[in-house]
Amino acid sequence: MIAMEPENGVAAELSHLVPNGTVLNDGPSLEKYSHDEAQWAPFAAPLAVVLARTTQEVAAVVRYAGERGIHVVPRGAGTGLSGGANSMENSIVISLELMTAIREINSADGFAVAEAGVINDSLRQTVAAQGLWYPPDPASYKTSTIGGNAATNAGGICCVKYGVTRDYVLGLTVVLADGEIAHLGRRTAKGVTGYDLTSLMIGSEGTLGIITEVTVKLLPLSGREDRAIIGYFPSLRAAGHAIAAVKAAGIVPSALELIDSTCLRAVDNWLHLGLPENVNVMLLASVDEPGSTGELLANRLASIFLTHGGSHIEQATDPKKTEKLFLARRMAYPALERLGQILTEDICVPRSAVPDMLSRIEASAAKYDVVIANIAHAGDGNLHPQIIVPHGDVASKARAKLAFDEIVTDCRLLGGTVTGEHGVGLLKLSGAAAELGQRVIDMHQSVKNALDPNGTLNPGKAFPHTHRN
Numbered sequence: 423m424i425a426m427e428p429e430n431g432v433a434a435e436l437s438h439l440v441p442n443g444t445v446l447n448d449g450p451s452l453e454k455y456s457h458d459e460a461q462w463a464p465f466a467a468p469l470a471v472v473l474a475r476t477t478q479e480v481a482a483v484v485r486y487a488g489e490r491g492i493h494v495v496p497r498g499a500g501t502g503l504s505g506g507a508n509s510m511e512n513s514i515v516i517s518l519e520l521m522t523a524i525r526e527i528n529s530a531d532g533f534a535v536a537e538a539g540v541i542n543d544s545l546r547q548t549v550a551a552q553g554l555w556y557p558p559d560p561a562s563y564k565t566s567t568i569g570g571n572a573a574t575n576a577g578g579i580c581c582v583k584y585g586v587t588r589d590y591v592l593g594l595t596v597v598l599a600d601g602e603i604a605h606l607g608r609r610t611a612k613g614v615t616g617y618d619l620t621s622l623m624i625g626s627e628g629t630l631g632i633i634t635e636v637t638v639k640l641l642p643l644s645g646r647e648d649r650a651i652i653g654y655f656p657s658l659r660a661a662g663h664a665i666a667a668v669k670a671a672g673i674v675p676s677a678l679e680l681i682d683s684t685c686l687r688a689v690d691n692w693l694h695l696g697l698p699e700n701v702n703v704m705l706l707a708s709v710d711e712p713g714s715t716g717e718l719l720a721n722r723l724a725s726i727f728l729t730h731g732g733s734h735i736e737q738a739t740d741p742k743k744t745e746k747l748f749l750a751r752r753m754a755y756p757a758l759e760r761l762g763q764i765l766t767e768d769i770c771v772p773r774s775a776v777p778d779m780l781s782r783i784e785a786s787a788a789k790y791d792v793v794i795a796n797i798a799h800a801g802d803g804n805l806h807p808q809i810i811v812p813h814g815d816v817a818s819k820a821r822a823k824l825a826f827d828e829i830v831t832d833c834r835l836l837g838g839t840v841t842g843e844h845g846v847g848l849l850k851l852s853g854a855a856a857e858l859g860q861r862v863i864d865m866h867q868s869v870k871n872a873l874d875p876n877g878t879l880n881p882g883k884a885f886p887h888t889h890r891n
Contacts, residue, residue: 432492432514433470439482443520444473455497455517456509462765462823463505463848468495471515477595477603477634480516484632485601487514488878495880496628498538498570501562503766504847506574506627506883518569521634524548532640533592533609538569538633545638554640557584560843561752569633575625577843579751582801583676583710584641586843588624595635596623599874609637622869627845627884630873646710648676649720650744653732655703658682658784658796662777664705664730665800669773671726673719676710678801679751685795685808688757689750697750698734705732705800706747754797758808765809765822768850769833770842773803782832783807790825792818804842827852846884855886863888 433447446455447470457465469492474480487494493513500507509515521537524545528534529552536545542563546556559578560566566576572594577586593607607613607620623631655661661680668678681704690697698704705727709719724735738744758764771779780796783805787794798805807829809822830840830853840846840853855863866885870877881887 435486436470436472436483436514439486440472440474440479443475443479446471446473455500455515458497458500458502458505458507460503460505460508460766460847460849461763463508464510465505465508466511466513468509468513468515471517473517473520475520477597480518480597480632480634481601481603483514483516484597484599484878488600488876491876492878493881494632494878496573496632498567498573499541499562499565501566502570502574502847503768503844504574504841504849506845506847506880507570508848510882516632518567518632518634521569525635527552527554527640528609529554531609531611533637534640535635535637536568537635538567538572540568542566542568542571549640550643553643555643556590556638556640557581558587558590561755563752568636568638572624572633572636573626573628574845575843577799577802577804579677579679579748579799581843582678582799583674588621590639591620591624591636592639593637594620594623594633596631596633598631599876599878604631607637625845627847628880629870629884630879632879645712646676647712647716648708648710648739648741648744649716650738650747651707651709651720651723651727652734652736652738652747653705653724653727654698654701654734655705655727655730655732657731658703658780659777660731661703661705661800662780664727664732665776666774667726667730668707668723668801671722673722673726675707675719675723675801677706677708677748678799679706679748680704680796680798680800680805681706681751681754682796684793684810685754685758685797686750688761688795689753692757692760693749693753695746695750703796706751707801708744708748751797754795755808758795758810762810762812763819765811765826766844767805767807767809767826767829768841768844769807769829769838770802770804771833771836771838773801775836775838776800776803776805779803779805779833779836779838782836783829786825786828786832789828790821792822792825794825799842802842803838831856848883851882851886858885
């Protein structure tokens with residue numbers, strides 16, 4: 423336990439509630455834990471930060487806060503990009519980062535039980551040692567937590583074929599707004615007893631309960647042979663047509679990622695990976711079917727790339743080369759952060775609308791005179807335009823916000839959704855309001871009122887809240 427000298431009554435009282443945890447209330451800590459990666463969204467310093475070690479400690483803090491009318495903001499690793507973990511006035515931040523135990527790995531039945539603070543990659547590596555695989559792989563897989571992944575229903579590079587976090591969560595342990603502990607879900611392959619409250623909690627961004635433990639389904643690690651297919655395209659629109667053609671051909675790659683030249687240069691200037699120069703857009707696909715089936719699919723993808731304007735088509739089966747290429751995709755966001763402040767989009771459009779959406783993004787960049795770098799889980803239409811603003815440039819920041827809003831509107835006009843995997847948080851509230859409509863917002867509010875009638879848990883996040891008299 424890190425000894426801290428309490429500076430206010432709340433911190434002093436909390437330190438008695440969590441004897442095995444840590445209570446922080448010094449200035450630097452309050453600043454650090456007051457926001458996630460979305461510093462564009464509003465935030466305020468919390469009253470205190472609790473680094474909980476057990477579900478019971480989380481429950482005690484929630485109970486304490488509820489009795490005193492204090493808000494509670496749950497937090498994992500703080501890698502979120504929508505402001506879902508941003509604190510507010512009169513709030514306590516509960517961090518689950520110290521809850522890092524993998525409690526069980528059941529090879530026979532194919533599941534694992536992990537505390538919320540377990541890092542995604544730690545779980546993946548631990549189960550791999552037993553010949554098992556946990557597929558969801560957000561770009562932040564080396565730093566984001568399983569609890570945070572569940573709270574936002576995180577996706578990842580392989581989700582085009584293997585699905586998102588919700589597809590692998592069998593059960594949850596959740597602390598509810600009254601401080602009670604609920605065990606949801608099951609460990610069996612099937613089960614439909616009662617409402618699917620597990621799925622309700624996943625993606626609810628800590629507004630309905632605080633996830634402290636997750637039971638996840640695992641797949642066999644063996645039986646896959648990765649082949650990468652790389653193509654370079656003269657424009658975003660040309661790459662978009664290739665993406666749409668892959669879908670039209672009925673091919674489901676294990677990954678299909680788009681990386682533009684701004685991202686490639688930023689990554690290579692930072693990590694010196696020897697990435698190609700003088701290219702506009704790279705499409706990076708992979709298939710993992712074994713043997714001749716995988717070889718046939720790789721050849722079909724290469725042919726589609728060539729037909730739609732791709733050049734310098736390559737195929738790679740060398741794991742080191744494949745890993746280097748996918749590293750370039752995973753490191754794009756931190757590399758771009760070195761260029762300025764980033765406003766990250768997370769729109770998702772129908773695959774057939776990808777070419778049009780990419781063109782609209784380019785048009786918004788020109789219209790508002792901002793730099794937009796493009797990375798995307800292109801295989802499922804989940805696009806991540808990154809609007810880059812020089813630090814301290816107030817005028818550019820204002821233009822970036824206009825471009826951000828226009829991209830969200832264009833996404834909806836093309837039949838898309840305003841967030842594919844990052845969550846609504848605070849940044850997407852206006853877009854969510856337009857997408858959901860008042861009747862559906864009222865339904866959300868009814869669920870929130872039933873489970874958290876006093877608005878204790880992460881208020882104002884995940885959906886546009888209706889203010890009650």
